[in-house]
Amino acid sequence: METELLNAGFLQDAQSWIVNNQELIIRYTVNMAAALLTLVIGFIAVGMLTGGLNRVLKARKVDSTISDFVTSLLKYGLLAFVIIAALSRVGVQTASFVAVVGAAGLAIGLALQGSLSNFAAGVLLIGFRFFKAGDYIEAGGTAGTVHSVQIFTTILMTPDNRMIVVPNSKILNDSIVNYSRESTRRLDLVIGVAYNADLQLTREVLTRILDNEPRVLKEPAYRIAVSNLGASSVDFIVRPWVKAEDYWNLKFDLLEKIKNELDANNIGIPFPQMDVHLFRQDKA
Template structure:
């Protein structure tokens, strides 16, 4: 009996509190609902806006490194704005919140100096355009095809399809070699022949091989000359100019053809050898 009376009192007090604070409850319910709707609609709008902007930039053939970087920056900035707007709907003072976020950002910034340097390096990489998406580069102690430049990192893909994530600051602070920047490249080959070989014939064979390949550019001229009298070989340099996209295929084909043609003309290619002399010692 006493328990029932106690429960009834609690229920009556709750009902009385609800009636007395009905306006407050309605206001908070509306504010919380509005905040949730702001978050949901805001996140959807940010996704649609950034996605559409990315598609437009790619349709206008803007470099992927620029479009991805700008899209990422815009996305995070808009998401921060949506979150602040949602918090203001539930009564959070945005001015105080911004001040708190600023102070927290300063503390986090001091703790994450490396990340901030990566961010700054990413801005510089995009601004100076040292490379673009699709370029094959050697940077940050590794090499690969540039996929994209993110806020903090650059994504490279190796020829054997491995993804390499390199911090932007490491790339900016190291040498950057862009193999795809120019349309043409010089192929440097060193061909060693034996000292007994006919040098004039060797040069004629090498010249004929180069002239017969249509992938070799007529200008600039290909340089074929003796470069060194080595310990066991006479070294020729063969330096044809080719289109950048033909570089590797031409290199492999020329090496194979040069070997076959030298063999066919009786021109030897020396290789390391060791002569072992055995002496028999007679026992007394």
């Protein structure tokens, strides 16, 4: 009986509070609904805006490293604005909130100096255009084809289709070798022949191979010369100029052709050998 009276009293108090604060409840309910609506519409609008901007930039043939970086930066900035707008709808003082966020940002910034340096490095990489999407580069202790430059990282794809994520600051603080920047490259081969080989005949064979290869550029002219008298071989340098996209295929094909032509002309290619001398020792 006592419990029932307590429950009845609680319900009566609750009903009384609801009646007395009806206007406040309605206002906060409307504000919460408005905040949720702001978040939903804001997130959808941000997605549509950044997606449309990305499509426009790509339609104008803007490099994808720049378009991806700009749209990512704009997306996170707009999302922060939407969240602040939603909080203001529920009565949060945005001025004080921004001050708190600023103070927290300073503390977080001191704790996350590496991330901020990656962000700054990303801005510099985009601004100075050391490479673009599709370039094959060597940087940050690794190598691969540039897929995209993100806010904090750069995505590389290796020739065997592995994805490598490299911090932007590591790339900026290291040497960057861009193999795709220029349209032509020099192919450097070292061909060793035996000391008893006819050097003039060897030069003629190498010259004939390059002259008959259409992928070797006429200008700049190739160079064939004796570069070293090694321990067991006479080394020729073979340096033709090729288009950048033909580099690897031509290198593999030339090595095969050179080996076959040297064999066909009885020009020996030395290889490491070991002479073993056996001595017989008579027992005393």
